[in-house]
Amino acid sequence: MSLRHAILGFLSLKPLSGYDLRKAMDASVQHFWPADQAQIYRTLARLVADGLVDVQDVDGDTRQRKLHIATAEGLAELDDWLRTIHPAEDSREPFLIKMFFGGRIGAADVRALLLARRGEAEAMRTTFQGIATSIPAGGDLNTTLRRATLLSGLRHVEAEILWIDETLEAVE
Amino acid sequence: MSLRHAILGFLSLKPLSGYDLRKAMDASVQHFWPADQAQIYRTLARLVADGLVDVQDVDGDTRQRKLHIATAEGLAELDDWLRTIHPAEDSREPFLIKMFFGGRIGAADVRALLLARRGEAEAMRTTFQGIATSIPAGGDLNTTLRRATLLSGLRHVEAEILWIDETLEAVE
DNA sequence: TGCTTATATAGGACTTGTCATATATGACCT
DNA sequence: AGGTCATATATGACAAGTCCTATATAAGCA
Known part of the structure; x- marks a missing residue:
């Protein structure tokens, strides 16, 4: 249920419409949290129902968008979640199933x-x-951490490539 | 929908009951495909309905278990799937969401x-x-590949540890 | 003026997986 | 004899996410 918290995170930066949210997520966290448009809107509705997010209709604007604003409870919930140490979730790797039965x-x-x-x-x-x-090292905490999420993806694909080469050699 | 194929894979080795299947999966592929007991039974039922697996009640045995046997179509389906090159699926990493908003x-x-x-x-x-x-390198294809699935897990946790240290230093 | 694209939201149907619970029997121990 | 544990299968309720489709309007272009 991390989409809830990802959304709260983005709304903690500034109020967004569902549409903006989708674009923001696609542009930044897509590689570790791809978000479906329908799911974003549904989760947003849920957050509003739970009182963690307020909606504000924008009439003066050209578009009829719904600005979503994190409430104080929403931010508290976000910070609680951020600070909580959750055990690592298990991942599913269909590719490894193929390898496991590759003998066939x-x-x-x-x-x-x-x-x-x-x-x-x-x-x-x-x-x-x-x-x-494009993100220089040595920035402030926010920049450093955002850079770190990218580096995480990089380190894991590097490890994947190394493992593939190692496996290719073993299969020889 | 890889559980289907994981199950077909195990049944290609030998007929199993749902219970045996669960034990076999827990003992071998759990780290890249954790399988829920309920889901195993439901998927098994689905495979039988689709004609990819046959059921055989074991009466002579002490227990009333249902032996599941992969049919010819089941094995064909498995091999098709194994040979198909599927694009890598995107992974979800709640931990990286925390990092992304860690500035808070x-x-x-x-x-x-x-x-x-x-x-x-x-x-x-x-x-x-x-x-x-415990699995020596240089065995046959099956052993090599099963070892490879383990090494994949190992390489990725190694990369994770390296990345954590790197990030810890950057956050200093 | 008409066409396409981007903006913006939302519901329906479905799949996969999770969690809790129910049921029943054989095996083992005391 | 009674209790617990492992074996064995299964259902209900639910959560999360995907895919498709519907709807409506503004902007930009030819």
Whole structure:
């Protein structure tokens, strides 16, 4: 249920419409929290119902957007969540299921799967590197942490590429 | 929808009851595909309805278990899936959302989150290392690939630990 | 003027997975 | 004989997310 808190996080920065929220998330946290448009609106509605977010219709504007503002309770809830130490959630890796039963399809086909994945990982590495170098190290805490979320993605694709090469060699 | 294929994979090795399946999955693929008991039984029922798995009641046995056997179509479906190159799925990392908005709670609390996560990652590294060393390298394709799924987990926790240390330093 | 695109919100149907609970029996122990 | 544990299967209620579709308006362009 982290979308709730991701949304509260964005609203803690400034009031946003559902539409803006979607764009903001796509532009920043998409690689570790891809958000579905329908889900954003539904979660927003839920947050409003729970009193963690206020809505304000914008009439003076050109568009009929609904500005969402985090309430004091919303911010308190966000900070509580941020400070809580949650155990790591388990991840699902369909690709590893394929590897686990790869014996059925033989080494050649397994190599093809690994190479395809390697290509994807390389592309992601390039993307992450490009964005990461655009954020200089040594900024304030916010910048440092936002940079860190990117580096996390980068470190994991790097590890993935290394693992693929290692596995490719083992399958040889 | 990979549980379907994970199940087909296990049934391709030998017929199993839902109960056995759960134990087999917990003992081998749990770290990349944790399976819920209810979900296993429901998916099994679905596979039977789809003609990919046959059921056989075991009467002679002490227990009233239902042996599940992959049909020819089931195995064909499994192999098709194994050979298909699927694009990597996006992962959700609640922890990174916390990092992204960590500026709200300050460096000290962020460090606490990172250290807690580091502890978990270290524990997982130890577990993975223990199991990985029990599987010697250089076996047949099946063994190599099963070892590879473990090494994948190991490489990723290693990367995670490195990233945590890097981030801890940046937050200093 | 008409076409397309971006803005903006929302509901329906569905899938996957989780959590709790129900049920029943055989095995083992005291 | 009674209690507990492992075996074995299954359902109900729910949460979270995906995909598709509907709706409406403003902006920009040809």
